[in-house]
Amino acid sequence: MSLQTKFVTTFITLLVIVLGCFLVYVQWFVIQPLQEKNENEQLVTAENVSTQLDFYIASQNQLTQRVLANHEIFAIMKGVNAASRDADKLARSRKLKDVMFSALGPSMNIRDMYVHDLQGNAISSFIGNELSPASLEHVLSDRALREQLHSSYLITRPTSGILSFIRPIMNQNGEVFGYLTVQLDPVYLQKSVGTAASGQVVVLDSGGAVVTSSGVPETEAVPDSLKRPSEENGMYVDRSENYIAYYTSPVTGWTAYSISPKQSVLGPVNSVKYLSIALITALLVFSALYIYISAKNLLLPIRKLRNQLLRIDYSNMNVKVDSRSQNNELLMLDAAFQELMERLQESIENEKDAIREEAAARSSALQAQIAPHFIHNVLYLISVAAQEGKNTVVTEMCKHLSESLRYIVSSPYQHVTLSEELEHTRHYLSLVQQNYEEDLVWEITEHEADHQIQLPRLVIQPIVENCIEHAFTNTDPPWCIGIEVKVYKGMWAIEIRDNGSGFHPEKISSIMSAIQHSEQGGRQPYDPDVGIGNMGLVNTVNRLKLMYKNRLFFNIYNNTGKEGGATVQLIASLTKDFY
Numbered sequence: 001m002s003l004q005t006k007f008v009t010t011f012i013t014l015l016v017i018v019l020g021c022f023l024v025y026v027q028w029f030v031i032q033p034l035q036e037k038n039e040n041e042q043l044v045t046a047e048n049v050s051t052q053l054d055f056y057i058a059s060q061n062q063l064t065q066r067v068l069a070n071h072e073i074f075a076i077m078k079g080v081n082a083a084s085r086d087a088d089k090l091a092r093s094r095k096l097k098d099v100m101f102s103a104l105g106p107s108m109n110i111r112d113m114y115v116h117d118l119q120g121n122a123i124s125s126f127i128g129n130e131l132s133p134a135s136l137e138h139v140l141s142d143r144a145l146r147e148q149l150h151s152s153y154l155i156t157r158p159t160s161g162i163l164s165f166i167r168p169i170m171n172q173n174g175e176v177f178g179y180l181t182v183q184l185d186p187v188y189l190q191k192s193v194g195t196a197a198s199g200q201v202v203v204l205d206s207g208g209a210v211v212t213s214s215g216v217p218e219t220e221a222v223p224d225s226l227k228r229p230s231e232e233n234g235m236y237v238d239r240s241e242n243y244i245a246y247y248t249s250p251v252t253g254w255t256a257y258s259i260s261p262k263q264s265v266l267g268p269v270n271s272v273k274y275l276s277i278a279l280i281t282a283l284l285v286f287s288a289l290y291i292y293i294s295a296k297n298l299l300l301p302i303r304k305l306r307n308q309l310l311r312i313d314y315s316n317m318n319v320k321v322d323s324r325s326q327n328n329e330l331l332m333l334d335a336a337f338q339e340l341m342e343r344l345q346e347s348i349e350n351e352k353d354a355i356r357e358e359a360a361a362r363s364s365a366l367q368a369q370i371a372p373h374f375i376h377n378v379l380y381l382i383s384v385a386a387q388e389g390k391n392t393v394v395t396e397m398c399k400h401l402s403e404s405l406r407y408i409v410s411s412p413y414q415h416v417t418l419s420e421e422l423e424h425t426r427h428y429l430s431l432v433q434q435n436y437e438e439d440l441v442w443e444i445t446e447h448e449a450d451h452q453i454q455l456p457r458l459v460i461q462p463i464v465e466n467c468i469e470h471a472f473t474n475t476d477p478p479w480c481i482g483i484e485v486k487v488y489k490g491m492w493a494i495e496i497r498d499n500g501s502g503f504h505p506e507k508i509s510s511i512m513s514a515i516q517h518s519e520q521g522g523r524q525p526y527d528p529d530v531g532i533g534n535m536g537l538v539n540t541v542n543r544l545k546l547m548y549k550n551r552l553f554f555n556i557y558n559n560t561g562k563e564g565g566a567t568v569q570l571i572a573s574l575t576k577d578f579y
Contacts, residue, residue, distance in 0.1 A: 042245035066103035077177035096124035111183035134158035199260030206253040418453035439477035471500025502558040
């Protein structure tokens with residue numbers, strides 16, 4: 001990673017750790033207490049509803065006790081069965097109403113009050129809302145309900161469907177004269193459950209029937225999410241993601257359920273949570289952006305300096321660094337860099353001059369090695385022809401030798417064109433052919449771009465001489481030598497072929513290995529096994545490397561056709577970027 005990336009990554013990591021710790025702190029010390037507070041409010045709501053209902057039932061108990069505190073009611077109820085005339089019944093009903101009025105007064109919070117005989121038939125009512133009041137026969141016929149009623153009081157729904165508070169008219173001796181029924185007012189029951197701030201409140205009796213509800217009529221079915229609690233109070237979440245808090249009254253046995261959607265319970269909690277996340281995210285983004293910009297401004301000059309260093313080469317040494325930074329260290333680095341560039345420029349110029357002079361000297365020394373070798377071989381051939389008395393041949397050979405010597409000694413340190421090198425090779429082959437006569441056949445195929453290709457002097461002739469001296473030793477004439485020049489896609493190639501016995505594979509490996517490991521300029525020791533007389537192929541290739549550097553390809557291989565022999569291949573670029 002780059003320095004800027006490391007810088008930004010490190011600070012963002014530290015920032016994330018700090019913000020993560022802050023988020024954990026908010027979760028533990030803000031969000032969780034707030035959630036517990038809202039959940040406790042739901043429990044308090046259920047408990048308050050149950051408490052208000054208990055107070056309402058207690059008020060009905062006190063109301064009936066005030067009625068029973070009037071001993072006149074016992075005297076009235078003794079003659080209930082004896083009275084048979086309508087006038088007697090009407091008089092009894094009026095007396096009972098007077099007793100109830102004296103206890104209730106003008107204000108009340110009930111629907112109505114009835115007095116029943118021992119068989120459960122209504123014999124009098126305080127208000128008389130119903131023409132045919134409900135009978136208590138179904139309650140008295142149930143032994144368990146009757147025992148519970150005789151022990152204290154009973155809250156149930158008679159056949160009228162109205163929730164009623166029932167207690168026996170019983171004296172101190174435990175003698176029962178009848179029953180007193182108070183029909184509870186649904187409005188007051190509704191007020192008890194209407195205290196919930198949000199959601200719905202449902203009150204179920206011990207049998208699971210709806211007593212009252214803030215949002216659902218009493219006649220509707222009990223919601224499936226309301227389960228019978230195993231404890232007196234608590235909270236759970238149903239399948240619809242509703243928070244349900246419940247409280248069971250120890251007085252009435254009713255269970256009050258406070259039902260609130262999850263959003264209403266956790267709304268403030270989620271608001272705090274989302275606000276914290278939004279603030280932390282905004283802070284993280286702002287801090288990351290600020291750190292990124294700061295790191296970029298700090299490291300941009302260094303990055304520019306690096307990019308400029310990567311672009312430096314021999315043709316671009318005058319690089320100027322952007323020194324507009326206000327960082328003193330970067331200004332000092334810029335000054336040191338400029339001083340380094342000046343010293344480096346000077347050293348490179350000195351090194352280039354030294355390399356140029358060394359390359360010229362080595363090329364001249366290699367070329368000087370070939371010239372005496374060539375002259376020695378040609379003079380030997382002339383002497384042989386003179387001994388045989390071939391004056392005409394000697395004359396022609398002297399002319400060819402003269403042209404060759406003029407080619408060799410004229411500006412020996414300058415490069416020549418391929419056309420000139422091929423012309424010199426023709427003179428050489430003409431000289432050699434005087435010795436082999438018609439046994440030697442040669443052909444040179446030129447290209448129109450030969451005058452554009454430059455070479456060191458005496459590159460092709462030594463390779464041709466190698467063919468004549470070594471390739472045809474074990475081969476019957478005619479001996480053929482072919483030189484072909486090819487140009488394509490900015491590259492030129494020279495192929496020198498013969499039909500001799502070819503190279504032994506180990507000899508090819510030895511030559512290629514020697515060329516591969518030789519330093520430019522042929523500094524490795526002389527190896528006579530890879531030589532052409534006193535001069536090797538390694539020298540010829542190294543002279544081309546001095547000129548073409550790494551843009552030269554050399555190959556040598558045996559031909560696979562019927563004619564056999566071997567081919568030496570030289571491939572290089574037409575670019576004139578020499579040393």
